[in-house]
Amino acid sequence: MKLVLLKSVKMNLMDITKIFSLLQPEREEEDTDKGEKQTLHQAIYDNDSYTLNQLLRQECYKRFINSRSGWGVHGTPLRLAASCGHLSCLQVLLAHGADVDSLDVKAQTPLFTAVSHGHLDCVRVLLEAGACPGGSIYNNCSPVLTAARDGTVDILQELLSHGAEPNVKAKLPVWASNIASCSGPLYLAAVYGHLDCFRLLLLHGADPDYNCTDQDLLARVPEPRTLIDTCLYHNCDPEYIQLLIDFGANIYLPSIPLGLTSQDDKGVALLMQARAIPRSLLSQARLVTRRVLHQAGQLQAIDQLDIPPVLISYLKYKP
Incomplete structure (x- = not known):
């Protein structure tokens, strides 16, 4: 156990070092910026794509197209356009060569930002421009988890259609394995009551038992909670149980809560019926x-x- 923890700490320190190296501004930029960054950001904030395009035709402005600066949360111009939902500015930036997967101070990509703010058109453009549908490996969350939690089914469809992983997990330390095993997008969609997202994830191959394909993670948890267990615990509509059954969930894994009978709960009735009929x-x-x-x-x-x-x-x- 001690060796595992030491390895985990080492990897975390490496990740932190990498993140800070990615986010550290270039000294040359600090020495030569005379307001160009602020001017770029102001054009994006005003949704003035014409002015933005004219500015980026000039080298003194274009050299800052991937610079990390801004108001509140430090990020690139592309991140600002994505957060504001200013599609035309986003397209101008991409046309001038903006880094589609640039990171902000929280190691979030512009795609993650667009998903978080529910800007479907921006999500589509970023994905078509080659944005990684899984977001950044240095961020603990992912666009799919955010979309499943928020119930933005159209955005979730775009992510999954571009190859996002339906069994993605939040990145948590080893000691939180029990939490990590129950943090997939299916769990979030069920708990927050987003049936359309729940079904969409299953259609794209989400595991109906644990929403997890990481056997090492499951092995570290004494009694991982199945999705059927979770749906019963949170009193989800019986449609959730039926979908899990239809998509091949192991109906013998969940344990029926003591004192709960099929007469008390429609979800339990569906489960018991599935066990009785092959x-x-x-x-x-x-x-x-x-x-x-x-x-x-x-x-x-x-x-x-x-x-x-x-x-x-x-x-x-x-x-």
Whole structure:
């Protein structure tokens, strides 16, 4: 245990050092800035894309296009445009070569900022420009976790369509493994009552048992709470339980709370019914097919399968 903790501390110090090295302003910029940074930021704050474009045509301004400065939270001009939702300014900055994954003082990318503020159009443009859908490796959270918590299903769809991980975890230290094992986007969508996000995550391959594929993490937790357990504990609508069952959750993992019967809770009734009636062969075939495609990173290839359209719809959980 001591060696593990020492290793964890070492890695944390390395990450902190890396973050500070990334955020430290260039000395040359500090010595030569005569207000150009503030002028750039003012144009973005005013949503004046024309002026911004004219400024960036001049080298004395363009050299600060990725500089970290600003009001309140230090960040780049791109970060400011993303936080304000000023799409035209965002597009101008990208056209002039702004770093799409630049970090602010909290190690958050412009994409993370756009997701946090709910600016769908900015999210789309940043992703199309090559922004990492998972955000920064130096930040403890991720765009997917934020979208799942906030219930912004359109933004979540964009992130997942661009390859974001549906089983992503918040980055927490080893001693908080129990919390980390129950911090995936499915858990957040269930607890905050976002059924559309919950279903979308499952459609993109989120694990229906623990929303986790990290076996080392699960092994460190004596009794990790399953998603069905979580839904029952938080009195989620029975639709959540039914979706987990339909997407292949292990119905024998959850423990039914003492004193709770199927007459008391519709979710428990669904679970008990699923235990009493075996899955149909068609349902099992769907789960296996989707699992194989997901492992190959080809879930989107369902539409290309040489099978009748009615089966394609069934594989995609469409009515």
